[in-house]
Amino acid sequence: MALVARAGSITRSPRGAARWWAKVAPYVFISPFYLLFLAFGLLPILFSLGVSLFNWQGVAQAQFTGLSNYGVLLTDPDFLTALGNTVIVWLGSTVPMVFLALAFAAVLNAQRLRLRGFFRTVYFLPVVTSLVVTGLIFSVLFDPSIGLVNDALHAVGIAPINFLSDPNWMKPTLIMALLWRWTGNDMVIMLAGLQSIPGDIYEAATVDGATGRQAFWRITVPLMRPIILFDFIISTIGAFNLFEEPYVLFGGSAGNIGGTQNAGLVTGTLIYQNSFVFFNFGYGAAIAWVVAFIIFVLSMLQLKLGNKPVD
Amino acid sequence: MRINRREFLQLTGAAAAGVALGPLAGCGSSGGGSSSASGTLTVWGFTGAIEGVQNQIKAFEKKYPKVNVKLRLFSYDDIHANLLSAILSGTGAPDLASIDDSRLASYVEGLAPMNAHLSQYQSQFVPPTISLSSYRGNFYGLVTDSEPMGMLYRKDLWDQYGLNADTIETWDDLAAASAKMQSASGGKVHLYALNDNDTAAYEILAVEQGFGGFYFDTQDRKVIVDQPAIIDAVTALKRLWDAPGVLQNPSGGYSGNAMTALLKKGTIATCIVSPGWYPQTLVQNMPEQAGKWRLTRVPAVTRGGRRAGYQYPTVFVVPNQSNMKSLAWELEVMGLTGVGARHLYAVDHVLPAWAPFFDELKAKPDPFFGGQKVVEVWNAIAHDCPPIAFGKGFLQAQSIVSTHLTDILTGKVTPAVGMKTAASELRSKLHLS
Amino acid sequence: MIGVNTAHRSLAARSWPARLLLYLGLCVFAAAFLAPFYWMIISALRPQSEFYQIPIPVIPSHLTLQDFVLLFQRSEFGRGLLNSAFLAFVSVVLQVFFSSLAGYTFAKLTFRGKDVLFTAMLATMMIPYMVTIIPNYIIMAHLGWIDTYWPLIIPGIANAFGIFWMRQYCQSIPSELLDAARIDGAGEFMIYWRVVVPLIQPALASLAIFVFLSTWNDFLNPLVFLRNQDLFTVQLWLAVVSHEGNVGQPAIVMAGSVLASIPVLLIFIFMQKRFVAGLTAGSIK
Structure with a gap:
């Protein structure tokens, strides 16, 4: 940057150089992303867009098939099932998770709370616990014959439930697993966000006689809007790319990745299955691009809604 | 029943035990590289298949002191994806890799054909294993084990309730026996269990109907799942599913623990879908039932018809990228024949594919099966299998047919409609005719 | 700095039953988040022979x-x-x-x-x-x-x-x-x-x-x-x-x-x- 500035000063007065730099600086500051993206990110993305127009399976030569992958997709029962499941899991997990994370963060932000650091760390533990361990725990908890949850249900006279293979229970179980695993992660986002709220605003509110709850809804939530919006958008992208949890919970075999009657099939596992199990790259890429389009629309909607000025 | 070794390998990482046997004794070498060859030979493999080759590395390095063999273990899923990326990009592939036979067709353009060695090993490997690792006339490698499909049954339970395996010739006979078992045992014992997405059963029926591929023809050019003979087979499967006394969709599915628990309890008297490696899981999990089990051939679709099925072993392949192809082939031969093959058996207890060893086992009575010479039965089944090829779209076809089988078995659609829908879905997704 | 204290003065000002309830709630969640991690540590420290033991002991007999x-x-x-x-x-x-x-x-x-x-x-x-x-x-x-x-x-x-x-x-x-x-x-x-x-x-x-x-x-x-x-x-x-x-x-x-x-x-x-x-x-x- 010094170099750029000096180059400018040859022809301009120091004052002009500063003005010129102020104009150019924003582009310089954001350029690393775009340069690296052009070098490493763009090509793979264009490549996959191209692939979606081909019949390409395995190592064999690909043949151009135009939009036919997309045509097949629109009537593919697997794709429609995966899309429906993903929307349910997305709404079912994102909304409670954002709320819970914000509530946890608000409580764990209080300076007078005893063991604050301990609680924060413990709430973050699921993010750190390896997925293998998480999967084992879930099977121990939810197994129909030896699972602890069913033992408890049995004790109160409820018939055992196949949480991992009953189509009615698979999505709720997946949502529970996601809430358990990722709320701590979102809590970190919220905790950091809370620090951006100037303290004197609360001070003024307290003077005006606002209770803690009123302050939360009237000050914390509105001022945290950029952060909450961020969390929603990231969660949306995450939901449509969801892979690890449904794979571990339902994907016992590669050909049957969605579990019983595909009730646990989501777009992330469907793309994986087509690309890396079936090696049907063209079709996998077509699914990915339709999903990308859906994520884009949903994100832009959220940005529009979330950026509306307060009051 | 959903049983296949692929699933088993994914779930368990294989129940391998024990330390490397005494190695050494380089086996009959095929014209490989000269002993002055040098460099690094990279091998990729997964547990449950690699043990024979792993066992022979020392002997190989002794023979070629300047060659350093590097073995990398992957999970079953990872090896397939990694090998594919390496072949597609043109760099980074190993010299030797183990892959599932059912996926072979996806890689063939990037693999070195081993046709020159075919004549030497054709007779040394139990049929149809050579055909499994060939595609459109090229031969790509040797397999770790052989996996004919048979039927395992509890002779004590069959006897107790007045059933006789010798009288079961067709799947319809078996369905009738199921009703008999139900009334004789008062519903306590099910003759067999079946899942509503049971492609393993479907695949046996396809072989019995004369198809060398389960979903495509042996040249992998045509979808066959809507052929009249296949629709007949699926109709037979539907009757098998509808028979009284069938345990439909046992809780928790059929892979792993749930099935084992039911067999251990004696709730189910027969495994109608059992590949060659499967008895070992019974031996391990229910040693107390030793002597009570027997092996027989699967029933036929039509009286007097073929009674055989086949599943997918692991094949070792040499990528085109390798510049040590003949050395890689030699290591492959060492690992999958002779001492290597015996070691793999000692560790994994899979049914061998190397004929000399397989033949030795034929004469051996198996105490778990009441002294029955089970390998002789496996042998008969294997010899009845037509040449088999899986096709590039094998796994996708399996998945699609599985979904439509559910609709057929649960009565949503007729076999003809279900299989025709499956066929058109298959054709459109795979761009096939 | 002052602001933070004021912001959460409400917590300190709460009555003791309310605080007890708050801590109780925090502990319930903490238990749910901690348990698998704890199990992971215990499984790593227990003798291998006890790995598949069910129910999982809260306090293992001996560690290695x-x-x-x-x-x-x-x-x-x-x-x-x-x-x-x-x-x-x-x-x-x-x-x-x-x-x-x-x-x-x-x-x-x-x-x-x-x-x-x-x-x-x-x-x-x-x-x-x-x-x-x-x-x-x-x-x-x-x-x-x-x-x-x-x-x-x-x-x-x-x-x-x-x-x-x-x-x-x-x-x-x-x-x-x-x-x-x-x-x-x-x-x-x-x-x-x-x-x-x-x-x-x-x-x-x-x-x-x-x-x-x-x-x-x-x-x-x-x-x-x-x-x-x-x-x-x-x-x-x-x-x-x-x-x-x-x-x-x-x-x-x-x-x-x-x-x-x-x-x-x-x-x-x-x-x-x-x-x-x-x-x-x-x-x-």
Whole structure:
């Protein structure tokens, strides 16, 4: 940057150089992303867009098939099932998770709370616990014959439930697993966000006689809007790319990745299955691009809604 | 029943035990590289298949002191994806890799054909294993084990309730026996269990109907799942599913623990879908039932018809990228024949594919099966299998047919409609005719 | 600083039953979040023979480090830990720096084409990553970067998530502060470095946690790009150990999982101390 500035000063007065730099600086500051993206990110993305127009399976030569992958997709029962499941899991997990994370963060932000650091760390533990361990725990908890949850249900006279293979229970179980695993992660986002709220605003509110709850809804939530919006958008992208949890919970075999009657099939596992199990790259890429389009629309909607000025 | 070794390998990482046997004794070498060859030979493999080759590395390095063999273990899923990326990009592939036979067709353009060695090993490997690792006339490698499909049954339970395996010739006979078992045992014992997405059963029926591929023809050019003979087979499967006394969709599915628990309890008297490696899981999990089990051939679709099925072993392949192809082939031969093959058996207890060893086992009575010479039965089944090829779209076809089988078995659609829908879905997704 | 205390005076002011209820609630959640982690540690420390014992004992009868010893005998786990630590450290420094610089720029500076550039950057996050794995590998192969750390470090610097996060956080920075610095004659980079960076410590700390976590836990990229065992990361060694299929291997995997989680935990404990408000508030006064 010094170099750029000096180059400018040859022809301009120091004052002009500063003005010129102020104009150019924003582009310089954001350029690393775009340069690296052009070098490493763009090509793979264009490549996959191209692939979606081909019949390409395995190592064999690909043949151009135009939009036919997309045509097949629109009537593919697997794709429609995966899309429906993903929307349910997305709404079912994102909304409670954002709320819970914000509530946890608000409580764990209080300076007078005893063991604050301990609680924060413990709430973050699921993010750190390896997925293998998480999967084992879930099977121990939810197994129909030896699972602890069913033992408890049995004790109160409820018939055992196949949480991992009953189509009615698979999505709720997946949502529970996601809430358990990722709320701590979102809590970190919220905790950091809370620090951006100037303290004197609360001070003024307290003077005006606002209770803690009123302050939360009237000050914390509105001022945290950029952060909450961020969390929603990231969660949306995450939901449509969801892979690890449904794979571990339902994907016992590669050909049957969605579990019983595909009730646990989501777009992330469907793309994986087509690309890396079936090696049907063209079709996998077509699914990915339709999903990308859906994520884009949903994100832009959220940005529009979330950026509306307060009051 | 959903049983296949692929699933088993994914779930368990294989129940391998024990330390490397005494190695050494380089086996009959095929014209490989000269002993002055040098460099690094990279091998990729997964547990449950690699043990024979792993066992022979020392002997190989002794023979070629300047060659350093590097073995990398992957999970079953990872090896397939990694090998594919390496072949597609043109760099980074190993010299030797183990892959599932059912996926072979996806890689063939990037693999070195081993046709020159075919004549030497054709007779040394139990049929149809050579055909499994060939595609459109090229031969790509040797397999770790052989996996004919048979039927395992509890002779004590069959006897107790007045059933006789010798009288079961067709799947319809078996369905009738199921009703008999139900009334004789008062519903306590099910003759067999079946899942509503049971492609393993479907695949046996396809072989019995004369198809060398389960979903495509042996040249992998045509979808066959809507052929009249296949629709007949699926109709037979539907009757098998509808028979009284069938345990439909046992809780928790059929892979792993749930099935084992039911067999251990004696709730189910027969495994109608059992590949060659499967008895070992019974031996391990229910040693107390030793002597009570027997092996027989699967029933036929039509009286007097073929009674055989086949599943997918692991094949070792040499990528085109390798510049040590003949050395890689030699290591492959060492690992999958002779001492290597015996070691793999000692560790994994899979049914061998190397004929000399397989033949030795034929004469051996198996105490778990009441002294029955089970390998002789496996042998008969294997010899009845037509040449088999899986096709590039094998796994996708399996998945699609599985979904439509559910609709057929649960009565949503007729076999003809279900299989025709499956066929058109298959054709459109795979761009096939 | 004062502000924070006032903000949560309500907590201190609560009656003791309300506080008891609050702590009780916190403990219930804590138990649910802690239990699997605790089980992981216990399984790693218990004798292998008890691994599958059900119900899982809350307090094991006796503990042993045998599985940890076996882990280090069967793999170069120590080397893996060091490699991962190196990668994670480099990634954190580079990604946090470049993300915060760009994020701040998007939030607080005005320039032509900002909205379009920002939307384009967001859009890059939305392509499901799975379909880019193979083309990415092909590019790296052409660069001769297979079996090096470059593919694991360089593309990650373009972190859209990090920039987005920083942009959202930086929106809270009062523009008056930046204008004041500008009037004092500070250059644009100096404003970022001297004024903005101290203000956004909580955001930097949280991004550091996320980058460390994702680099440390990354399995796919090291798996695809690395060949030489000397370069293997901790997750690759964990996979190698878990695919060996030896007797007692599940307990050894547990031991590895415990060791693999400790550094992330330490980073979290260290970084969460920076979630302290008042810097923004303080500087307004």
